Amino acid sequence: MLRNRYVHCHRAFVRAYATPASSPHALVFLEHRQGILDSGSLSALTAAQQLGGKISALVVGGPDQVPGIVEKAKKLKGLDSVLHSTSPQYSAPVPEVLSPLFEKLLTESSPFTHVVSTTSSAAKSLIPRVAARLNVPAISDITSLVHDAADSSTTFTRPIYAGNAIATVRAPSSVSIKFFTVRSTAFSAASIQEGADAETLAVDPVDVPDSPTQHLKTTIAKSDRPDLGVASRVISGGRALKDANTFASTLYPLADVLGAAVGASRAAVDAGYADNSLQVGQTGKVVAPELYMALGISGAIQHLAGMKDSKLIVAVNKDPDAPIFQVADVGLVADLYEVVPQLIEKLKK
Numbered sequence: 053m054l055r056n057r058y059v060h061c062h063r064a065f066v067r068a069y070a071t072p073a074s075s076p077h078a079l080v081f082l083e084h085r086q087g088i089l090d091s092g093s094l095s096a097l098t099a100a101q102q103l104g105g106k107i108s109a110l111v112v113g114g115p116d117q118v119p120g121i122v123e124k125a126k127k128l129k130g131l132d133s134v135l136h137s138t139s140p141q142y143s144a145p146v147p148e149v150l151s152p153l154f155e156k157l158l159t160e161s162s163p164f165t166h167v168v169s170t171t172s173s174a175a176k177s178l179i180p181r182v183a184a185r186l187n188v189p190a191i192s193d194i195t196s197l198v199h200d201a202a203d204s205s206t207t208f209t210r211p212i213y214a215g216n217a218i219a220t221v222r223a224p225s226s227v228s229i230k231f232f233t234v235r236s237t238a239f240s241a242a243s244i245q246e247g248a249d250a251e252t253l254a255v256d257p258v259d260v261p262d263s264p265t266q267h268l269k270t271t272i273a274k275s276d277r278p279d280l281g282v283a284s285r286v287i288s289g290g291r292a293l294k295d296a297n298t299f300a301s302t303l304y305p306l307a308d309v310l311g312a313a314v315g316a317s318r319a320a321v322d323a324g325y326a327d328n329s330l331q332v333g334q335t336g337k338v339v340a341p342e343l344y345m346a347l348g349i350s351g352a353i354q355h356l357a358g359m360k361d362s363k364l365i366v367a368v369n370k371d372p373d374a375p376i377f378q379v380a381d382v383g384l385v386a387d388l389y390e391v392v393p394q395l396i397e398k399l400k401k
């Protein structure tokens with residue numbers, strides 16, 4: 053019964069949205085949390101706009117989540133339609149539960165040529181899973197793209213070796229649906245457009261009664277500070293911060309005056325000075341704020357991979373040969389314990 057209802061809706065959708073074979077039609081997975089659209093997904097939408105074709109968004113969630121998010125999504129600039137699917141199973145979905153919904157949408161005369169998502173934890177599992185099920189490749193963490201309308205190929209760049217090299221890869225026209233995830237720092241977030249009112253289409257959920265994994269709970273690190281991933285200013289501390297108390301008492305007053313988020317090197321995280329969620333780098337968060345201050349951080353390549361695209365990099369380090377100075381716009385060879393209190397004093401004035 054469920055399946056028949058879905059097929060009916062899906063056919064109507066295909067009729068309304070079928071586009072010529074060469075014309076791109078992207079399906080952008082819009083993630084959300086606590087009633088707010090994920091900013092990384094908004095960057096994915098901007099990337100999809102560069103394909104130069106139609107764009108549909110897909111919103112999934114529980115009954116209390118979807119209506120509010122759809123209302124926000126349909127006002128986004130550049131969206132032709134918003135598909136939404138509601139099920140209690142989608143309240144905090146695991147990839148095994150979402151994958152069948154994507155597979156349904158992308159088979160049976162699907163109009164979609166591209167599937168786009170931000171490089172999120174969810175997408176890292178979901179996107180390759182669905183692509184593999186459809187026997188097509190998935191390209192991850194792209195920083196630019198060019199779609200060739202003449203031959204329907206799409207060419208992407210993506211950082212490799214912790215950002216020390218850039219790979220250029222092409223998905224040729226023979227790839228029926230091109231999957232890619234987007235590095236959010238490389239694309240601005242799509243905005244709300246005055247008067248925009250994209251069409252909305254309900255898609256029946258696909259029930260997965262025996263999912264091999266089930267979501268039990270999500271524990272979110274609580275902080276009154278700006279979110280590290282999207283903050284315009286970030287103050288990061290390294291091993292030089294000695295211990296958790298010194299880390300907090302040295303960095304937080306400076307972060308407060310600047311309205312900045314706090315980050316940390318892996319050495320600081322591993323030593324227990326800062327929470328895991330604050331790690332910046334290859335195996336932590338990738339950030340590109342207006343201002344990034346590295347205090348007592350040497351600048352190992354794995355750390356640089358997470359912050360070197362910041363607009364203004366300020367480094368304070370006792371060692372004049374510290375590699376962080378090679379990427380810093382402003383470098384101070386000094387003891388951070390002398391510099392930081394002076395800086396706070398000056399900024400307060």
Ligand SMILES: Cc1cc2nc3c(=O)[nH]c(=O)nc-3n(C[C@H](O)[C@H](O)[C@H](O)COP(=O)(O)OP(=O)(O)OC[C@H]3O[C@@H](n4cnc5c(N)ncnc54)[C@H](O)[C@@H]3O)c2cc1C
Nearest residue numbers: 290291292317318319333334335336348350354355370388
């Ligand atoms: C696979 C892999 C993944 C990794 N992923 C990450 C990652 O995501 N993020 C990350 O950060 N690292 C990562 N690392 C670790 C990385 O290689 C470095 O070990 C780490 O970044 C070093 O952290 P640090 O700069 O705080 O410490 P250190 O390298 O020990 O540097 C401390 C710096 O503080 C300076 N200093 C000391 N005292 C003072 C003072 N009073 N005032 C001013 N300066 C002072 C020193 O001169 C030194 O330069 C990874 C490593 C591997 C192998």
